[in-house]
Amino acid sequence: MDYSKCKNCGATYKFDPASGNLKCIKCGSEIVLENNANFRMHDIDMKAPILDKNEEPHAVHLKCINCGSEFESTDTSMSITCMYCGSNVVQDLDISSRRPDGVIPFTFVKEDARQKFLDGLQKKRFIPNAMKRGDVPLEIDSIYIPAFKFTCDTTSNYDGKIYEDYEDADGDKHRNYRHISGALTTVTDNILIECSKFLDQTTLNGIRPFNLNQCYKFDDGFIMGYSVEFYNRQMGEIRDIAVKGVERDVRSKILSRYHYDGVSYLNVDTKYNRSAYAHLILPTYRVKYQFGKKSYYTFMNGQTGKVGSNVPRSGAKIFWTVLGILGIVGAIVGAIVAALTK
DSSP, rough: OOOOOTTTOOOOEETTTTTTTEEEEEOOEEOOOOOOOOOOOHHHHHHSSOOOOOOOOEEEEEEEETOOOOEEOOEEEEEOTTTTHHHOOEOOGGGGGTTTTTEEOOOOOOOHHHHHHHHHTTTTTSHHHHHHTSSSOOOOEEEEEEEEEEEEEEEEEEEEEEEEEEEEEOOOOOEEEEEEEEEEEEEEEEEEEEEEOOOOOHHEEEEEEEOOOGGGEEEEGTTTSSEEOOOOOOOHHHHHHHHHHHHHHHHHHTTSSSSSSSSEEEEEEEEEEEEEEEEEEEEEEEEEEEEEEEEEEEETTTTTBBBOSOOOOOHHHHHHHHHHHHHHHHHHHHHHHHHTTT
């Protein structure tokens, strides 16, 4: 669909998180976007070799839909900023094999992101008061970051040895070993692999979960006015990371069947009955600020407002908290010793 210009006034459109539609930045007229949850899932063999092709950035000819300027770019983003007027330019994604399958739209605008970030800080411990009050200037950017969602139907045969520790009536410690074996059929659909140059997997996990029930089939309209990044890994590497995630999930589900204190060994042979993936783009806000002598980049979930973990900590708050805990422990120990010596 052509989103280049407003049919009423000729201005540009921008995605509006409040309505979930495109809205003209001048007259406010809207284009309704279809919330189609049936985005494409691609079948994939989780074991067979994948021959990746090196995809080097190449020059793309662009024309700004706002000012009409023409230029070329080798930027690795799917939407970039016009060097002449500052508007966001959406590339012709049909020329790229990296067109997303699905998108989780932003649910709040950049103007509200600052307050949501400060609200998120209130839920964290040991945050300096200056940060909580919002005394520190914040630079906030909205970025759709790329990720891959995997769904795997597996059957796993396993055998292993677990143990439980216990004390007998005389206080002697013993360890009881037990052999385990069986089969587990399960579906793992919570594997989400980041493929961004801006954040790593730990950072992504820190702002999860994303509500995948609100993931829609990709449409250019959802990214109008926003920056979007191409994924920066090859499919073979992405798939191998997903396999490790599935294997961790399978092992966890197997061990959840038993009560144990430790695992001597666990051998698991997993067969993939059916596997599929989808290339998604996820809404994030990147918050940049300076606190003390250190610069911070903290990510926030653009759907839920959850704030990531890379935040400043107050040394004084940590010190007094630890001191208070030690004081309480000391008082308890002192009371016990006094009671025993009476």
